[in-house]
Amino acid sequence: MANISDIAKLAGVSVSTVSRVLNHNPYVSEAKRIAVQRVIDELDYTPNRLAVDLIRQKTRTIGVIMPYNNNQAFDQLLHGVLNRSVEHGYSVMVLPTRYDPAQELSCLAMLKNKQLDGIMITSRSNDWDAIIPYTKYGTIVVCEYTDHPDLGCAYIDRYASFVDAFQLLRTRGHERVAFTTARGIESNSTQLIIRAYHHVFGDLPPAYHVTDCYSMDDGERAARLLLDSDLKPTAVYANGDEVAAGVYRYASGLGLRVPEDLAIIGQENQPVGIGLQLSTVDHQLIQVGEQAFDLLIGESKDKVEIPYRIITRQSI
Amino acid sequence: MANISDIAKLAGVSVSTVSRVLNHNPYVSEAKRIAVQRVIDELDYTPNRLAVDLIRQKTRTIGVIMPYNNNQAFDQLLHGVLNRSVEHGYSVMVLPTRYDPAQELSCLAMLKNKQLDGIMITSRSNDWDAIIPYTKYGTIVVCEYTDHPDLGCAYIDRYASFVDAFQLLRTRGHERVAFTTARGIESNSTQLIIRAYHHVFGDLPPAYHVTDCYSMDDGERAARLLLDSDLKPTAVYANGDEVAAGVYRYASGLGLRVPEDLAIIGQENQPVGIGLQLSTVDHQLIQVGEQAFDLLIGESKDKVEIPYRIITRQSI
DNA sequence: CTGAAAGCGCTAACAC
């Protein structure tokens, strides 16, 4: 492949002149500009991005740390990011971590080794203390609320959304309400839903909290656990519409009616929820992703709240 | 940030020695190795990846061209890629094109400017003629069958899968069968399903082919078009379970029973299809993604077929 | 085993 000095030689100019025409620098005579362009076209030359990025100390590439892809919530966030990145001419790397703290750290290291200008953390498994040091090497934006001055964030008030959903359930006469979460108390989100539960219902019977729920199968498992116990809940808040769909399936299989025998509410307004007419708490994650991207390339440390909305269908 | 020569200076060695310990070259005395490592640790030094990649002429990064993300089919493919990339220490860039040929070409250009070692094309909007020239700059693998010698491919025999599904419908007594597609005849996949239709049913009434179907809403629109006509089909093959779910919803709204009044079969075994008990043609796209990745980093031009399977549930 | 030196391909300050 030809490089810039080949072009310079063939066009009879110096590399700086070639660089100038490449970068649309106005201080080039029309004659040379044309001559250079001709050689560039003839040789079908393209500047080497690695060399450009190396010297510019910028890559116009960002990374998105996400535990999993092929999961509606994270894919919505990613979708938001991609919407914006295309408009702004940025590239995006997907950095899956499976919630492995070491893997997460090695992704953050891409900031340090200059591969990435910034990183968006959709969900984390490291403490802030482990993450903050990397802000020295590039912008980091997270998708949960934090008041840390070095971190921008685009977040939903999850606590409020949980309280809202629980109160809605309570208004409809439910006192025995169970919920599912993805992770245990190591997760911020889990802590918030537990606090919200206490706020609305008081004590949480341990059996009313089922963890490790990601898929429809997990939802069925949760429903089995919940509905086979003697303290059967009358309503379930599921962390995702797929999980909610699993609960729905299991309950239907038992001959239970929804919502009369069991109310169900899910999350993220996914297709399966629309299909089964499940109510849902829509956290509008596409917007969160878009906003996070904007903060990232603006190198902003702002804290931006995105509104959520509860969509009521037939399941509560 | 410190660089390699800072380390060399502080450790009292040359940059080559530092480079050697960085790359685990055995020809370094234990004493110097330790001295260098001490300085590296003290300064928390990390080599600059851009510089490394520039000189090595390799990035260990691949790109995945996909029209959309947040679409089950493409997200499954991406999921397969990510599964493997993590294992092999590769990074992956997501390159959304929205089926814009120019955008697609500019993604391929990342091969030429050395940002990427290889590119996987999950779906394309350019002709082969426009794509092939880029194989000169890196490996390209596609997710559809092609006999082009410069292209590896991991593919499903879509024609066979369409014929299978149509024949299954015919076996069940359906003669008036409609289908939906994402794009028009500019798409390879659309051409195949039309050919399969001809093979199984003969002439295709134009009204039986509805295009531009991606979402549940599109499915409802398709169903409206199909069921309000005088030549009402008795079965619909939908290009995705979300579209199938839309058809299901519209039909249910009309009071039609599935499958008695209308049979429905979808694609890709998505959650919404499981929830609604829709039959589906599962193309096993995660496997396709994994296989495509393996071909990519193996710089292989093999043609690998991935089997599909038809999952029969209650909707046909 | 070790180091000097020649790049990888480009940008930008500086002089003319």
Place this chain on the structure above:
DNA sequence: GTGTTAGCGCTTTCAG
């Protein structure tokens, strides 16, 4: 306007 040159931060011959 234009060319020279000094890097960006690293790997890898090539001598020794």
